[in-house]
Amino acid sequence: MKNLLVNLVDKNKKYTEEGFLASYIPALLKANKDDLGIYVVDIKNNEEYWAGECDVKFTIQSISKVVGLIIALSDNGRDAVFKKVNVEPTGMGFNSIVNLEIRDEKPYNPMINAGAIVTTSLIYGETEERKLERILNFIRRATNNEDINVNQEIYESEKETGDRNRSLAYFMKSNGILEGNVEEVLDLYFKQCSIEVTAKDLARFGAVIANDGITPWGNEVLMSREVCRIVKTIMVTCGMYDASGEFAVQVGIPAKSGVGGGILATVPRRYGIGIYGPALDQKGNSIGGIHVLKNLSEELELSIF
Secondary structure, three states, X not given: XXXXXXXXXXXXXXXXXXXXXXXXXXXHHHOOOOOOEEEEEEOOOOEEEEEEOOOOOEEXXXXXXXXXXXXXXXXXXXXXXXXXXXXXXXXXXXOOOHHHHHHOOOOOOOOOHHHHHHHHHOOOOOOHHHHHHHHHHHHHHHHOOOOOOEOHHHHHHHHHOOHHHHHHHHHHHHOOOOOOOHHHHHHHHHHHHOEEEXXXXXXXXXXXXXXXXXXXXXXXXXOOHHHHHHHHHHHHHHOOHHHHHHHHHHOOOOEEEOOOOEEEEEEOOOEEEEEEOOOEOOOOOEHHHHHHHHHHHHHHOOOOO
């Protein structure tokens, strides 16, 4: 496995030259475009393998939508959550407002910005600080890493440039979809997107999801099997923005990407996979990471279909 991962990173490093760094959040431009790494946790054999830049810290960005959805489902139950957000794929961009305007109803799914803002608003907590603490504690337990925190610089950059997300949130507030104080919800959303992780952290999180919500290292139940099933399903259909269908055909495993360059992937009952490659394609997915996952899926026959 180790040799395979090294070969796949070396083989696909060339694609980083074709990608670009996310520029709409200025602080993300500080990333090294050439970085590419993969980390794999084998839950059957209790082994971990890696290659490339696996210990580089980057912000989780849209991968945090998986965390928000898990906590919202655990707090409210699926009926209450899906009264506020649909579970249908969308052909629009992840930050599109068009769907909300045309359909004048709840967001398409929890993996686009509008839907994730709604699920974040459903997280229980007396204060914003308490809600953030719950998000951080969940990620720390899911990655077995107590040192995970918010990157303050990225958070401030997100908040300063987050006008599109404000538009989405206030539009939903005006239609009765979003409840609570809009600015407090958005502030929490910006912070959760700015949580810093590594490919290793993502792989361990993916291993928990692959293991039906139970940590392979301590047998701690972090989510119910039902919540885990729902989350994996939505990751398959909606996790890679408007490239989710193509990814399902080419790779065929539940995954969620973020514009910080991360990809969280999970192979049920087999592997948790974390990718880091900040050079993005036109859809906002790690361009090198997609190629690595495609090759890995072909080599090990990982597709769930």
